[in-house]
Amino acid sequence: MQVITKVAELRRALADVRKADKRIGFVPTMGYLHEGHLSLISASRGHCDVTVVSIFVNPTQFGPSEDLSRYPRDFARDEALCRSAGVSIVFAPSAEEIYPAQFETFIEPGELAKPLCGGFRPGHFRGVATVVCKLFSMVQPDAAYFGQKDFQQCAVIRRMTVDLDIPIEIVTVPTVREPDGLAMSSRNRYLSPEERGRSLAISRGLFAAAKKFASGEREASMLIALARKHLEKVDRLQYLELVDAETLRSAESPLRSPAVICVAAYVGSTRLIDNVVLTISRTR
Ligand code: PAF
Secondary structure (H helix, E strand, O other), rough: OOEEEOOOHHHHHHHHHHHHOOOOOEEOOOOOOOOOHHHHHHHHHHHEEEEEEEEEEEEEOOOOOOOOOOOOOOOOHHHHHHHHHOOOOEEEEOOHHOOOOOOOOOOOOOHOOOHHHHHHOOOOHHHHHHHHHHHHHOOOEEEEEEHHHHHHHHHHOOOOOOOOOOOOOOEOOOOEEEOOOEEEOOOHHHOOOOHHOOOHHHHHHHHHHHHHHHHHOOOOHHHHHHHHHHHHHEEEEEEEEEEEEEEEEEOOOOOOEEEEEEEEEEOOOOOEEEEEEOOOOOOO
């Protein structure tokens, strides 16, 4: 496994891979890797000859009052995990390598970036889209892998690749959960044991709504009310919405597939997000 910090070196290493006609898979991360990231790496390894993982805590996607400075970092642990997961290249650039002095060009996502997290984290998806576009241009992979937990991020990135004619397959990989249901996230480490217990309200609310949906309930308000009951345990519910999975606009009742219930909530001072996708099977 190569660990590369400079764009020029990355381009050289990947030129050889491309010459050998190998398929390149890319997993962008902000490090502090967990099982969710490992499932993205595994998906990439299943479909590609070479897997590149980037580790970069992207400052432009954090708001001024967000957790950029305390975002968990452990490069030695990340490196070891990547090595044992069969990653070919870890790209770990400095902030100056990605955003040199005088950097001033950003990607401005459209309507998909406005609801849900977009309403509470102004500029977040602008920062995500910009860094992902830059990383795409540096790595030029055949496919890139993102977790479904960040459903809106996946939608914004997919739209960006279509709108900007970026020839990269975007693969969304199902959310990996702890055995008790909590969605894996680097931010889970902020939770005290008591908060960790209460954070289960999020997945429990989502699962209860998904179960009701599976039993035939198609009224969005009923499903939301059910999820909301569980969510009383969180400290602050930022949003709980049932949206069309393509447009991310409020889904109309009776629901028609695909739709997704999305949550953002604070448990203590930790902001957690999660979602479940609701699909109607076309049997009979
Ligand atoms: O999902 C993340 O970890 C980040 O938003 C990403 C895609 C690596 C961009 O910084």
